Amino acid sequence: MIRDHFRVLVADLVTGRGNVATLNGRDEEAGGSGLAATLFNKYGHADKPWDDPAQPLIFAIGPLTGYFPLMSKTVCAFKSPYHDQYAQSHAGGRLALALRFADLDALVVVGRAKEPVCLSVGRRHLEVKNVGFLWGRDVFFTGKILRRIFSGRGHRSILRIGPAGENKCAFACINLESYRHFGRLGSGAVMGAKNLKGIIVQGDGSFPLPGGKEYPKLFQEIHKQVTDTGMMSKYHDLGTAANLEALNELKSLPWRNLQQTSDPAIEGITGNRFADDTLLRNMACSGCPVGCIHIGFVREKFMKESRYFYRQVSYDYEPIFATGSMLGVTDNFAVLGIMDVVERMGLDVMSGGVALAWATEALEKGIISEKETLVDLKFGDAEPYKEAIRHLGMGSNEFYRLLGQGTMKAAEYYGGDEFACVLGQEMAGYATGEVFFAAQSLGLRHSHLDTGGYSYDQKHKEKNVEEVIDFLVNDEQGRVFLTSMVVCLFAREVYKEERLANCLQSVGYNALADNMETVSRHIQKLRWQMRLATGFDPQGVHIPKRFTEVTTWKGSVDEDFLNALKNEYTKRIIELGKDET
Numbered sequence: 332m333i334r335d336h337f338r339v340l341v342a343d344l345v346t347g348r349g350n351v352a353t354l355n356g357r358d359e360e361a362g363g364s365g366l367a368a369t370l371f372n373k374y375g376h377a378d379k380p381w382d383d384p385a386q387p388l389i390f391a392i393g394p395l396t397g398y399f400p401l402m403s404k405t406v407c408a409f410k411s412p413y414h415d416q417y418a419q420s421h422a423g424g425r426l427a428l429a430l431r432f433a434d435l436d437a438l439v440v441v442g443r444a445k446e447p448v449c450l451s452v453g454r455r456h457l458e459v460k461n462v463g464f465l466w467g468r469d470v471f472f473t474g475k476i477l478r479r480i481f482s483g484r485g486h487r488s489i490l491r492i493g494p495a496g497e498n499k500c501a502f503a504c505i506n507l508e509s510y511r512h513f514g515r516l517g518s519g520a521v522m523g524a525k526n527l528k529g530i531i532v533q534g535d536g537s538f539p540l541p542g543g544k545e546y547p548k549l550f551q552e553i554h555k556q557v558t559d560t561g562m563m564s565k566y567h568d569l570g571t572a573a574n575l576e577a578l579n580e581l582k583s584l585p586w587r588n589l590q591q592t593s594d595p596a597i598e599g600i601t602g603n604r605f606a607d608d609t610l611l612r613n614m615a616c617s618g619c620p621v622g623c624i625h626i627g628f629v630r631e632k633f634m635k636e637s638r639y640f641y642r643q644v645s646y647d648y649e650p651i652f653a654t655g656s657m658l659g660v661t662d663n664f665a666v667l668g669i670m671d672v673v674e675r676m677g678l679d680v681m682s683g684g685v686a687l688a689w690a691t692e693a694l695e696k697g698i699i700s701e702k703e704t705l706v707d708l709k710f711g712d713a714e715p716y717k718e719a720i721r722h723l724g725m726g727s728n729e730f731y732r733l734l735g736q737g738t739m740k741a742a743e744y745y746g747g748d749e750f751a752c753v754l755g756q757e758m759a760g761y762a763t764g765e766v767f768f769a770a771q772s773l774g775l776r777h778s779h780l781d782t783g784g785y786s787y788d789q790k791h792k793e794k795n796v797e798e799v800i801d802f803l804v805n806d807e808q809g810r811v812f813l814t815s816m817v818v819c820l821f822a823r824e825v826y827k828e829e830r831l832a833n834c835l836q837s838v839g840y841n842a843l844a845d846n847m848e849t850v851s852r853h854i855q856k857l858r859w860q861m862r863l864a865t866g867f868d869p870q871g872v873h874i875p876k877r878f879t880e881v882t883t884w885k886g887s888v889d890e891d892f893l894n895a896l897k898n899e900y901t902k903r904i905i906e907l908g909k910d911e912t
């Protein structure tokens with residue numbers, strides 16, 4: 332629906348009621364990432380802690396959602412339990428289209444329910460249902476029951492948390508449609524703090540497509556490009572798992588808590604091995620003809636005599652790095668087995684895997700003992716890791732509860748911060764070098780997708796600080812516009828500037844199409860303002876010693892270059908966060 336304003340449903344869990352707010356700003360904040368920051372500015376409380384009932388949990392879509400292929404993401408914004416600051420997390424699944432069909436640009440959830448509830452919203456309804464019987468149940472069981480309770484036609488999206496979110500683990504995720512996640516920085520704990528076990532968005536309305544010849548022509552052109560050319564085929568074929576071999580070759584794949592960046596044992600966990608041995612099928616987010624979601628299987632014996640059941644587990648590059656190479660586990664089925672437990676608990680897989688990698692090295696070094704870990708963690712040994720993931724999700728003892736607040740928090744208490752693989756949050760799977768280490772440490776979401784720092788490292792050996800920081804700031808600005816359109820970043824080569832302007836024009840957003848650069852610069856600043864206003868101090872960011880001990884294809888990490896990047900990027904971020912109004 333083309334409109335010059337945003338239509339936002341604000342649902343209050345205390346009263347069980349909601350109201351639809353109309354907000355201006357379509358031509359300035361666009362949607363998605365920009366809209367989420369705007370809504371946090373309006374409904375968020377910089378001075379209150381993340382779990383204050385008044386803090387909002389925000390889901391926002393973009394102006395092109397539902398109109399073009401791969402406009403499939405939703406931006407979730409919240410105050411994070413990880414650092415008590417503004418955070419964003421992005422996910423696919425069906426949520427974006429469900430919100431579009433429910434005639435909403437965003438959903439904002441405020442308040443804390445008295446008992447565990449599930450919130451169901453649609454075009455004309457809002458319901459808060461007691462689901463106390465689901466508290467303590469895992470993500471898959473919860474999803475199964477919610478599907479039965481809230482039957483519904485159309486485009487329905489089911490969000491839920493597992494025990495990790497209920498126990499307020501700082502890296503608990505929100506699971507959508509079983510295989511997609513708002514993964515990083517603890518949105519699952521925000522739901523837990525609100526006593527909100529699930530959210531159902533029923534896309535129970537419809538919306539008209541633009542008339543005229545321009546829109547269908549453009550749609551066809553894009554659809555053809557993403558399906559008939561080689562542009563997106565790598566995502567469908569082996570998927571991002573293909574990167575494991577490539578990064579290992581480049582000495583950039585973190586192994587065993589980043590004690591190595593390459594290992595011949597990669598053979599067991601390459602994209603080809605996963606596809607040949609474990610792949611069942613591909614899936615796609617709504618509105619995406621590519622289907623990069625790879626579903627493998629794990630099989631478990633449940634009776635003595637040849638009786639097995641199997642479970643389906645989605646895999647990608649990042650989960651394989653976090654539960655495979657980072658933990659030294661090189662059997663693909665064993666890796667999927669660990670991922671399966673991570674999914675059930677509702678944990679962010681990257682943070683969970685990296686946290687356990689630190690715990691394993693800490694145990695090896697005698698900094699902690701089995702009294703803390705409860706199981707004998709050893710690199711390469713999958714079964715204890717499954718147990719440890721359960722303990723992490725359940726918060727079984729003081730050690731796991733602290734580790735669940737972030738690896739660095741545990742390291743500060745027990746020691747071993749020099750080998751904590753934390754770059755703002757637990758590292759993503761790119762030991763590519765100085766640029767990525769500075770980029771993730773200081774990036775707005777501490778995500779590898781904030782900028783293309785990991786890619787810059789793979790192409791550049793020269794050490795020009797100004798050039799790198801210009802690249803990071805400009806690249807972030809470009810990505811900010813893409814995430815405000817909510818385009819899947821895998822399609823960033825499809826949706827170049829001119830194409831995006833044409834798309835916006837074809838559906839009627841002419842002002843946005845004419846001002847893309849101004850709008851993206853404005854949103855970039857707005858996001859940084861939210862982050863700095865909630866307490867982010869880029870000058871205080873510390874990059875642990877382990878990252879300076881790494882050897883990549885470029886050779887040993889240059890600590891002086893890393894520090895120079897950090898200092899310069901810090902200055903630019905502070906500049907970006909200045910409120911010039």
Ligand code: SF4
Pocket residue numbers: 401403423424566614615616619620621622623624819820821
């Ligand atoms: S390419 Fe993958 S992640 Fe992106 S929209 Fe399609 S299925 Fe979802």
